[in-house]
Amino acid sequence: MSTAQPTDPTLFWEERYRAGERLFSGNPNPLLVRETSDLTPGDALDLGCGEGGDARWLASRGWRVTGVDISTTALARAAAHVAEAGFAEQVTFERHELGVTFPEGSFDLVSAQFLQSPVTLDQDGVLKRAAEAVAPGGTLLVVMHAGWPSWMAEHEYPFDAVFPTLQGVLAALALPPTWRVETLEAVERPFPSPDGRPGTRVDNVWRLTRTG
Template identity: 50%
Template sequence: MTHDVTVPDEEYWDTRYAQSDRMWSGRPNSALVREAGDLAPGSALDLGCGEGADAIWLAERGWEVTAVDISGVALGRAAGHAAATAVADRITWQRHDLSATFPAGTFDLVTAQFLHSPSDAMPREDILRKAAAAVAPGGVLLIVGHAGLPAWEPDSAVPLPTPEEVVADLGLPDGEWDLLRCEEHPSFRTGHDGKPDPRTDNTVKLRRRTA
C-alpha cells in the first residue's frame, strides 16, 4: 500500500475503489459478527464502512445504522448493495473525512473495523477518541485493527498499535468504562494471489457504564 502524500486521502480512496468493481469480500468482518452478534439492536455508527457489508449485516439484525466513509465511490457502491436488500431504509450513508468532521449524535454501538490509512494525515488516535465520546451510556465501542501486515506489504509505514496501546491512547476516564476484550488473535483471509493470507489482528471492546 503506497500513498502519494501530495494526494488528498479522499482522492486516494476514491481512486483505489474505482480500480475494481469490488475491493472487499462483501461479507461482514468476522470480529464484528463475533463481538456484536449477541448485542441488543439499537443505533450503530460504522466508521470506515467501505462497501457496506458491516452496515448491511447490522441493519439486517435490527440496528439503525449511520455508515461513514471518506470515499464517495465506496459509499455509492455500498448504497447500491443495500438497495438490493430489505434493510436499505435502516442505513444512513454519510461522507466524512474523519480528520475534519465527525457524525453528530451518540450511539449504542460504535464500530471501527480496520480504520487504517497509509497517510499520516489521518489522526487515528484522535478519531478513536471521538468514537469513544460518541458511545451512549450502556453502549459498546468496538475497535478492530491489523497487528501485522501481509507479506506483500513489507514496507508499509502504517502504524499498527497493540490492543493495549489502543486502550491507552483512548485516554478513557477511570471508572466510566468496562474493558470487555483486549487481545490479539489470528485472522485468515484470501490474499491478492487468491491464496490464504494468515496474519494477526487485534480487538478492543469496551462498554460505557450507565452510572
C-alpha cells in the first residue's frame, strides 16, 4: 500500500487537519500580535486562517474578519473556535484555493501568516492579490519561515523547499511608490524539536502600508 502524501492541495490539507483533533495551539501568531496591536481596527482578511487562532484574536481587538482556508475541516474548527469565544458575528469564513480563487472586497488589514505549502501554491500570485486587496491607508502583513529549524539536519528535511528572502518577496510584489515599508526583518525565535531538543527558527516579516 502506498503511503505517499497526496499532491492535490485540497486532499493534502484535508488529510493533514483530519490526522488529529487539533493541528495548532489556538493562540494567535506572535508576530501578528506584535505588528498589528497598534492598528485601528477595521476590516481584516486572514489568508490561510487554519483553525482560527488569528481570526479570534483580531475579533477580540475589534476587527471584522474574513477568514480564508482551503480545508473545510479547518474552517469548521475555526468557526467553532470563534463562536465559543463569542465573536461569531464579527467573523465570516470562506473556502478558497488561493491562487485559483480569491475573496472579494478591500480590507484595512490583509494578513498572510506562513502561507507556505509543500504542494501546489502560486505564492507570488497570491501575495500580489493580497496587496491588491488592501484599502488605501491599510496594511499588508506577511510572515513566512526563512528556513528549517536549527535542530533539523539536511537529511531530515521532509521535502525540497525554497524559502523566500526579504528582498525577494519585495521584488516579486513589485509595489508602486504608494506603498511604505514599515517592517522588513528576520526574527529568530525559540523553536524546540518535538522531542524537546532546544533550537531556534527564523521567520521573515514584511509589514507594508498602502499610503494611497
